[in-house]
Amino acid sequence: MKVLLVNGSTHQFGCTYTALKEVAKALEANAIETEIYWIGNQSYSDCIACGKCRETGECVFHDGVNILVDKAKQSDGFIFGTPVYYAHPSGRILDVLNRAFYSGSKHFAHKPAAAIASARRAGTIASIDVLNKYMTINQMPIVSSTYWNEVHGNNPEEVLKDEEGMQTMYNLGNNMAWLLKCIELGKQNGIAVPVNEKKHTNFIR
Template identity: 50%
Template sequence: MAKVLLLNGSAKSNGCTATALQEMVKIFSEEGIDTEIINIGNKDIRGCIACGKCSELGKCVFDDLVNEVAPKFEDADGLVVGSPVYYASPNGTVLSFLDRLFYSTSFSKHLKVGAAVVSARRGGNTATFDVLNKYFSISGMPIATSTYWNQVHGFTAEDVKKDLEGLQTMRNLARNMSFMIKAFADAKEKYGIPTVESAAFTSFPDGK
């Protein structure tokens, strides 16, 4: 069975962001896709210190939730990252978590489907949305979209439940993501996966 991993970047495990993710989970269940929500926003997650130890150890040198989630990410067919808006950007804990998760894992993320979900009282959604999507786009992960930007509005979970368009956007996002996961699985069997070139690594070490 296909599986989608959902990361709740809010410090509140049952707040606005969680409400959006739970709306997606309902659709994934209908589509026959297994899910797991992991709360990361209320954890003590430090940022990457660029020590390079992950290349030796095969995991991050800081043995915390990042290393626990890594094998689940490897097994998943899709990843949803949800975050509240903090000063027109994702929660700092989310960024620290994603920096270390993506950098310390050597497995291929190619063709895993990614989706960003953003929650705000009022503004800063699209800037936050852009930041989260960059983790997917640099990793060869196709990005799932919906019928509007993947966002909900509200100050409380009850407010989000009144955001009918936002919840509709979450449901459509989950349907599109489910379709992509299933379509990619079929295409892999029929065509195989695209060749990924990796020989070139431009860093201009000669200064020219």
């Protein structure tokens, strides 16, 4: 089993990475393989609704989004991490997830996931709530911890001093590992992923 941890920060080894690393430590202690994927600090185009991915199976913009979707195919769970910008996730991770979930939603569906946020002071809850929407619309069980999935600090050294925040990250990893093992046990006992109908309607009809 493998969990892909997505670092949506501009800084590869900053506060968000520090939090993700703690989640990974707990997962690895539970014999779960991990990979931290940094989406980079380059600019990403948002989804332009061209619909080409419905024909080809991949986004027309050949960048880190298609890499993320390819990695998702081999992953059993996900942690999406973001810094807080104006009480909101980074625009970069939103652009990436808008396109990844549209072009590759089937590779994320029914796999457990969680969002984490790092901030100097505030805005974490709003940021986590935004990221959670990607999961809830795509039939992904959301993994929780012993507090909201947030850490505080202006640099990695300060984040490490956030004892409750780091404990929350470790506990999140434990809970993710537990749920993955439960899902795997279910598969071994014939419990299949549900096949649900999807009907798209407008509010007017």
